[in-house]
Amino acid sequence: MRLSKDNVLTLFILSSSIVLVGYFIYVFIGWNVLISFSDWVGLTPRYNFVGFKQYIDLSNDPVFWSSLTNNLLLVLLFVPGSLILGLFLAILLDVVGTRGEGVFRTIFLLPFSLSFVITATLWSWMYDPSLGVLNTILNSFGLSFLKSGWITDPKVALYCVILALIWQFSGYTALIFSAGIKSIPETQIMAAKVDGASGFEIYTRIVLPQLKSWVLASFVILMVFALKAFDFIYVLTNGGPGYSTYVLGLMMFIYTFFATHFSYGAAIATILFVTVMLIVIPYVLRVRHR
Amino acid sequence: MSETKPKSEKRSWLIWVLVVIVVAVVTGVGVWYVTRPPPPANVLEIYHWWTSGGEKAAIDALVAVFEKEYPDVAVIQSPVAGGAGYVMKSVMKSLVMSGEAPDAFQLHAGYEMKPYVDAGYLEPIDDLWKSEGWESVIPPVVRDMVNWGGHYYAVPVNIHRANVLWYNKKILDKYGIDPATLNTWDGFFAACDKLKAAGINYPIAMGGQGKWEIAHALEQIFASEGIEFYQDLVNGKIDDPNNPKLVDALNTFKKYLNYVNPDYAALTWDQAVAKVIRGEAAFTIMGDWANGEFFVANMTFGVDYGAMPVPGTQGMYGLVIDTFEHPKGVKHPENSIRWLKVVGSKEGQDAFNPIKGSISARTDADMSKYGPYQRSAMQDFKNAKYMYPSIVHGSGAPEVFAAKFNDIASEFATTKDVSAAAKAIVDAISAAKSEYTKVWKLY
Numbered sequence: 001m002r003l004s005k006d007n008v009l010t011l012f013i014l015s016s017s018i019v020l021v022g023y024f025i026y027v028f029i030g031w032n033v034l035i036s037f038s039d040w041v042g043l044t045p046r047y048n049f050v051g052f053k054q055y056i057d058l059s060n061d062p063v064f065w066s067s068l069t070n071n072l073l074l075v076l077l078f079v080p081g082s083l084i085l086g087l088f089l090a091i092l093l094d095v096v097g098t099r100g101e102g103v104f105r106t107i108f109l110l111p112f113s114l115s116f117v118i119t120a121t122l123w124s125w126m127y128d129p130s131l132g133v134l135n136t137i138l139n140s141f142g143l144s145f146l147k148s149g150w151i152t153d154p155k156v157a158l159y160c161v162i163l164a165l166i167w168q169f170s171g172y173t174a175l176i177f178s179a180g181i182k183s184i185p186e187t188q189i190m191a192a193k194v195d196g197a198s199g200f201e202i203y204t205r206i207v208l209p210q211l212k213s214w215v216l217a218s219f220v221i222l223m224v225f226a227l228k229a230f231d232f233i234y235v236l237t238n239g240g241p242g243y244s245t246y247v248l249g250l251m252m253f254i255y256t257f258f259a260t261h262f263s264y265g266a267a268i269a270t271i272l273f274v275t276v277m278l279i280v281i282p283y284v285l286r287v288r289h290r
Numbered sequence: 291m292s293e294t295k296p297k298s299e300k301r302s303w304l305i306w307v308l309v310v311i312v313v314a315v316v317t318g319v320g321v322w323y324v325t326r327p328p329p330p331a332n333v334l335e336i337y338h339w340w341t342s343g344g345e346k347a348a349i350d351a352l353v354a355v356f357e358k359e360y361p362d363v364a365v366i367q368s369p370v371a372g373g374a375g376y377v378m379k380s381v382m383k384s385l386v387m388s389g390e391a392p393d394a395f396q397l398h399a400g401y402e403m404k405p406y407v408d409a410g411y412l413e414p415i416d417d418l419w420k421s422e423g424w425e426s427v428i429p430p431v432v433r434d435m436v437n438w439g440g441h442y443y444a445v446p447v448n449i450h451r452a453n454v455l456w457y458n459k460k461i462l463d464k465y466g467i468d469p470a471t472l473n474t475w476d477g478f479f480a481a482c483d484k485l486k487a488a489g490i491n492y493p494i495a496m497g498g499q500g501k502w503e504i505a506h507a508l509e510q511i512f513a514s515e516g517i518e519f520y521q522d523l524v525n526g527k528i529d530d531p532n533n534p535k536l537v538d539a540l541n542t543f544k545k546y547l548n549y550v551n552p553d554y555a556a557l558t559w560d561q562a563v564a565k566v567i568r569g570e571a572a573f574t575i576m577g578d579w580a581n582g583e584f585f586v587a588n589m590t591f592g593v594d595y596g597a598m599p600v601p602g603t604q605g606m607y608g609l610v611i612d613t614f615e616h617p618k619g620v621k622h623p624e625n626s627i628r629w630l631k632v633v634g635s636k637e638g639q640d641a642f643n644p645i646k647g648s649i650s651a652r653t654d655a656d657m658s659k660y661g662p663y664q665r666s667a668m669q670d671f672k673n674a675k676y677m678y679p680s681i682v683h684g685s686g687a688p689e690v691f692a693a694k695f696n697d698i699a700s701e702f703a704t705t706k707d708v709s710a711a712a713k714a715i716v717d718a719i720s721a722a723k724s725e726y727t728k729v730w731k732l733y
Binding site for chain 1: 376379380383384386387404405406408409410411498499500501552553554555556689690692693694697700701702703704705710714717721724725
């Protein structure tokens with residue numbers, strides 16, 4: 001880059017942001033990796049180099065494997081779940097057209113505009129096995145054989161979490177897809193109609209193929225969320241019963257701040273960081289190459 | 291937007307923007323000047339996690355004593371909800387590390403103090419202990435729990451008992467169960483079977499939302515294996531997953547879980563106590579802070595409900611001790627010391643503890659102010675053969691182990707896999723090896 005007058009000015013204006021972001025994000029990521037190779041326990045930094053000890057301890061920790069599995073399950077179920085439901089809602093919005101779109105869009109987006117702490121508390125009330133609305137409804141419709149312990153049953157607890165998260169996120173993905181659908185030129189749809197395409201064909205042949213980049217963008221956002229999920233689960237189940245709804249973000253928090261085991265927490269953070277990067281980097285490369 | 295506008299129009303635009311900015315700045319400064327915060331007042335800011343009914347009333351009573359003594363000091367209470375302080379623990383650590391420690395905060399005695407003491411965030415208060423004469427009225431085991439490296443770092447405000455079995459007396463009377471038969475696990479489980487046969491499907495109420503409620507029950511079962519075993523456990527000396535006492539305790543807990551409400555993971559400790567109050571369950575194992583819940587529910591000790599040591603722990607007193615301390619560099623150091631004086635005073639303790647359900651950490655407490663449960667606890671405390679520091683409540687073992695212990699107990703409650711839990715406990719101890727710096731002498 002040639003240092004023209006313009007470039008100097010640009011650099012000058014950006015410098016404060018570059019320094020702040022560089023320090024508070026990149027330096028601290030590096031610091032976190034450094035801590036993960038130490039044996040820091042307690043509230044004073046301690047940098048005795050112990051190599052991969054924390055990582056080896058992690059590999060022997062059943063909570064870690066359970067957390068990792070749960071994160072993967074989130075990726076496998078929550079991400080496609082939110083994408084499919086979001087797409088469905090977006091198409092519904094498109095079909096409804098301008099008549100009710102504003103109202104429905106607001107309704108769909110409402111869950112996402114609420115804080116996780118609030119929605120998690122609401123869901124924890126609904127899932128409550130003895131007083132919750134779910135079991136009460138099932139009871140009153142004579143479907144008590146469907147009653148479940150929900151979040152108190154380790155076999156289904158994680159699926160309860162995933163269901164609630166899909167509910168919260170699908171409105172958001174619907175909004176993204178709906179913007180995508182709007183960006184498709186009206187003329188293409190018209191042309192297809194003239195050629196005699198059915199509504200179904202218009203969506204499968206014209207709309208969906210053009211939503212690819214929107215799907216990819218939502219996919220990355222959802223993936224990153226699925227990996228760093230924390231607050232919702234912390235409030236809803238606290239990782240329980242047992243290890244059944246533990247995720248890496250929660251484990252990192254608990255072992256860092258409750259156990260004051262900073263090096264262990266840092267090792268979990270590093271693993272989380274690497275996993276997120278494995279997803280984000282290919283995406284960024286793809287977008288740049290386009 | 292590519293067409294160029296005439297120069298004069300551009301200029302008038304700029305003037306408008308400038309006018310808006312100037313007006314905004316002037317109003318902003320004006321509003322700030324009028325509503326700016328008053329100069330630092332004479333306040334005392336304390337953090338604690340006493341938010342449930344009985345607990346809140348207790349801390350308010352203690353604060354009232356302080357306000358009577360120092361009427362010109364405004365007390366700011368910052369309660370952080372979450373049983374056993376599991377939420378506040380993390381809040382406090384970040385506040386203290388960022389140099390924003392309040393004038394005093396609630397902290398469990400024992401290992402929970404270690405990170406703060408090690409990092410130099412607490413001031414030793416040996417002089418205060420001397421001038422207030424606390425050494426002569428606070429028993430030695432309790433003193434040891436707030437003493438690190440020969441220095442006092444905190445003032446105990448109460449003594450809670452961890453190993454209490456609470457029961458709904460009306461239910462036991464109805465089914466002819468004599469509490470004296472509950473002294474052993476065999477007797478206890480026989481009573482549970484009897485209640486189950488009578489239609490009470492889940493005679494034991496347990497919480498588990500915070501996971502520590504489960505670990506709390508398991509901890510008392512560990513204590514029932516004998517003080518030698520418990521001492522080895524808190525000193526990090528259990529290294530064999532086949533340790534017969536470890537395995538036996540887990541088997542007892544496994545059996546115990548058969549009688550526990552299946553929705554435990556959705557309940558907090560006080561909701562579990564409420565089950566006993568309502569008569570949906572007959573028993574719950576919880577520390578004696580539960581007494582406050584019975585108290586606010588207008589239950590009478592010895593008539594509506596009763597309490598006794600957890601089976602197998604007769605003559606033992608599981609210690610859960612809350613303290614306040616003097617953090618380094620606080621904003622109102624003088625008020626912080628004044629608060630500690632009130633916390634350690636006879637008057638302060640006798641205002642706080644009768645409501646809280648705990649007993650005074652001082653041996654000269656005014657018995658007449660305490661309820662019947664506490665009077666019996668005071669008697670037990672005096673006659674206790676062994677005292678042991680609770681792991682779950684931050685005292686007995688390093689936090690690295692204590693955090694794991696909650697997870698292990700909670701996982702065991704779902705899998706009931708004895709050998710996996712035994713191995714997990716031994717692994718957790720060995721992972722925390724270097725943190726066991728205190729050597730407990732419990733017998």
